[in-house]
């Protein structure tokens with residue numbers, strides 16, 4: 445989302461010399477987060493799935509609890525907590541609303557949610573904050589994996605394996621994903637952040653392919 449002259453900035457980042465504007469829906473979900481697990485609810489919530497992730501991009505954390513109906517596989521309750529920024533709070537709040545609407549989403553459909561779907565419902569996020577919407581999405585996937593584990597459905601667990609791309613410098617596909625989320629949109633920018641291809645130049649075509657893949661995945 446680009447700032448325009450007529451819009452007043454919500455945040456001014458002095459070090460990066462950027463101005464950010466948040467949509468009214470982002471502000472609403474930040475100031476009135478939906479389905480947030482308050483400390484007095486801790487220990488009282490019924491759940492059969494718990495997911496937790498940390499963001500390599502910023503060090504923030506996200507935790508999601510789900511109550512999944514084992515017969516229908518619909519998500520009947522979803523709560524979350526985070527040590528994250530305004531964008532992480534707003535996007536996870538919106539994610540929880542999406543999971544619970546229309547009688548609860550089926551877990552197969554929940555696994556298909558992309559960070560872009562959450563951002564669309566929020567009316568966009570500043571480019572630098574896109575990685576924050578990934579935090580809730582990854583915690584959700586980890587919670588659903590936990591549900592599969594608890595219900596003995598190990599064959600349904602999805603494991604995201606890391607693949608080493610630059611074997612000399614040990615740069616993985618996850619490093620490339622994080623770099624894209626942090627704003628690397630050209631190969632030069634990617635190389636500046638990860639050094640991929642400087643150790644093993646034969647991996648450059650694969651690195652370029654991953655750059656295109658993650659740009660498409662997160663920025664459309």
Ligand code: FES
Nearest residue numbers: 502504529532576
């Ligand atoms: S900056 Fe860490 S979640 Fe947004």
